[in-house]
Amino acid sequence: MxxxxxxxxxxxxxxxxxxxxxxxxxxxxxxxxxxxxxxxxxxxxxxxxxxxxxxxxxxxxxxxxxxxxxxxxxxxxxxxxxxxxxxxxxxxxxxxxxxxxxxxxxxxxxxxxxxxxxxxxLAQAESVADLIDASTASAARCAMRSLQGEFSEKVRDLVSALINLRMLVEATLDFPEEEIDFLAEGDAVGKLGSIRDKVNAVLRSAQTGSLIRSGIHVVFAGQPNVGKSSLLNRLSGEEHAIVTDIPGTTRDVIRQSIEIEGIPFHIIDTAGLRESEDPVEKIGIARTREVIERSDMILYLADCSRGLDEEDGKILASLPGLPRLIVYNKADLSGKPAGIEMDGSVRLSAKSGEGIDSLKSRMLELFSLHEPAETQFVARQRHVSALRDADAFLEKAGKATQAEVFAEELRLAQDSLSRITGEFTPDDLLGEIFSNFCIGK
Ligand SMILES: Nc1nc2c(ncn2[C@@H]2O[C@H](COP(=O)(O)OP(=O)(O)OP(=O)(O)O)[C@@H](O)[C@H]2O)c(=O)[nH]1
Ligand SMILES: [Mg+2]
CATH class of the missing domain: 3.30.1360.120 (Probable tRNA modification gtpase trme; domain 1)
Structure with a gap:
């Protein structure tokens, strides 16, 4: 090229x-x-x-x-x-x-x-592709904000704060006999702490931005017959999944994308989890376990009249440590009101639709997505990793006892941040980023 x-x-x-x-x-x-x-x-x-x-x-x-x-x-x-x-x-x-x-x-x-x-x-260049690929109006607005440079500006602010601190520390290295006083007078440790706080604030925004861009993968898990497929149909507004009163109806993994307040959610309905001798159902259950591993959150469904029984306890203990939401379905049969419980679980009826709004609100809450669109920018997993790396170097700097080590960790943190805006990005990564664009852009 x-x-x-x-x-x-x-x-x-x-x-x-x-x-x-x-x-x-x-x-x-x-x-x-x-x-x-x-x-x-x-x-x-x-x-x-x-x-x-x-x-x-x-x-x-x-x-x-x-x-x-x-x-x-x-x-x-x-x-x-x-x-x-x-x-x-x-x-x-x-x-x-x-x-x-x-x-x-x-x-x-x-x-x-x-x-x-x-x-x-580079972050702006990526947001061009994100704007073109945006699947909701919120995602498009957030991409536009990144394209206008809001995210890059936050990253550049972090970089310049780091450069200032590095200058302070490197001056100390030039006058080794004054080392301790210089660092103390310049409040290097205090400054480091405030930079770390800022890195973490940007990191949290970037995590949200990355979810807005790619959507949140929610897997429905639970015992057979609790109404997982009925809930998928209710949320998507269409009869995608087969619903019957026969336990073990769903075998294939069924995916459907929906939007809740502009945030894309990719819902995955799975085979109910139980010990089964049926070879087809067994494959379905194995697939359920696989998709659970790759999702962002587990929505665990149980029958409201039964509550969580011993079997649910066993299944829950076997699931990975992702954010989870417990949902009690079939509220219409129990006579109990739909809504959010004290412990954060949700009671609803997939059949009547009662409690669905509470569910949506809890799903947003779980990812702190309640008022995202107006201040948020899009971000990618790559940006989240770079911010995490920077934070890890800053943490090490905080533990350093020698000014040389302190300075070196600051430099590494700065390099990590600079990967986001592309001042410090290897060619093969650039190749990978741009190859995912459409032709003509
Ligand atoms: N009364 C009532 N019945 C429901 C509700 N949700 C689901 N059902 C019924 O419960 C039965 C099972 O529903 P499904 O949605 O197939 O359950 P599932 O969890 O997907 O079951 P598997 O695919 O076998 O794991 C069906 O007969 C549904 O009509 C509800 O909110 N209220
Ligand atoms: Mg089903």
């Missing part, structure tokens, strides 16, 4: 549409413009032009936009040709650009160039 090559791609989604866009970026753009449009057009003006083939015949007529470097998305010369949105005609325009020396862009290559030319940092 060479940055001195000009790249071209169809930027609009495949299919039919009123308008389709072919985008070109690179140093060949001015020369290409003369050939395709028959003239040079002024930057940042919409020009109605014929798009010409090699013989001078018109392929299409549309709007051409020229962005002169560095004032463009990629920071290079960019030409956008807005033609009619048909795959054949757009393919012909693209082929003409290739004929004139551009090559087909790789996925995310326009955004990668924007990053390499310092138009945006």
């Amino acid at each position: 060479r940055s001195d090559e000009s790249i071209a791609a169809i930027a609009t989604a495949p299919g039919r549409g009123g308008v389709g866009v072919v985008r070109v970026s690179g140093s060949l753009v001015p020369a290409m413009m003369e050939k395709i449009l028959g003239k040079r057009i002024a930057p940042r003006n919409a020009s109605l032009c014929d798009f010409l083939d090699a013989t001078g015949g018109a392929i299409d007529r549309g709007i051409a936009l020229y962005f002169k470097n560095p004032h463009s998305y990629t920071g290079e010369d960019v030409l956008e040709l807005q033609g009619h949105g048909g795959q054949v005609v757009l393919g012909m325009i693209l082929a003409r650009c290739i004929e004139l020396g551009a090559r087909i862009a790789e996925p995310g290559e326009f955004t990668r160039r924007a990053f390499l030319n310092d138009r945006i940092d």
Whole structure:
């Protein structure tokens, strides 16, 4: 992948549409413009032009936009040709650009160039893809906030606080005889503590941001016949899962995505857990155990008239230590009111729908997602890990007894944070990040 090559791609989604866009970026753009449009057009003006083939015949007529470097998305010369949105005609325009020396862009290559030319940092570049992939309006708003740089700004604040502290400590290293006094006077330990608090606050936001981006995987577990599939159907509003009064009805893992106050939840209905001799049901139960391991939370369902019995106790003890919510179903049969209990469990009826709102509210509460959308930004697991690493280095710095060690841990913490915005990111990671983008972005 060479940055001195000009790249071209169809930027609009495949299919039919009123308008389709072919985008070109690179140093060949001015020369290409003369050939395709028959003239040079002024930057940042919409020009109605014929798009010409090699013989001078018109392929299409549309709007051409020229962005002169560095004032463009990629920071290079960019030409956008807005033609009619048909795959054949757009393919012909693209082929003409290739004929004139551009090559087909790789996925995310326009955004990668924007990053390499310092138009945006890495967290912002990732939020471009997150905005395109957002599955709820909240996720889109949060991605937009990251794209505007809110998350990057928080990270940069942390980095500059660390740099200040490092300067203080490194000055101490230059005057070793004054070591103790210098650190004490400058309150290095106090400053370290306040930076750690800030790192942890950003970490919590990033964890939430990562859940908003990718959604929360909730697995329904419980004994057979307690109403797991009925609850899935109730929450999704459709009859996805088969419901019968025969215990052991569900065998395959059934997945359905829903939205609660803008947060995506991926609900997974599973085979009821019990000792079974039925070979098919046994496979279903093994699969249940596997998906539980990979989920973010367990919603454990029990029959409200029975409560948690000995068998439930055994099953619960065997489940991994994820956030869990106990739900007592079939409230309609028990005569007890639906709602949230003192211990945080929820009583509801999948059949009548009573108590479903309480359930949704508890699901949000479990992840502190009650008022997320207005201040939140999106984040990725990669960012969460980088913040955790930074915190671990700061913790080690706090235990250091020598100024050299203290300074080194601070440096490592700073490097971890810089991975988020991309000042310190290996090439193969960049390759992986951008390869998940769509073509033309
Ligand atoms: N009265 C009442 N019946 C319910 C309620 N929820 C489920 N049922 C009934 O309970 C039975 C079992 O429901 P399912 O949803 O299939 O239960 P399940 O937990 O998925 O069962 P398995 O797939 O066998 O593990 C069915 O006859 C449902 O109609 C409820 O809230 N009230
Ligand atoms: Mg079921």
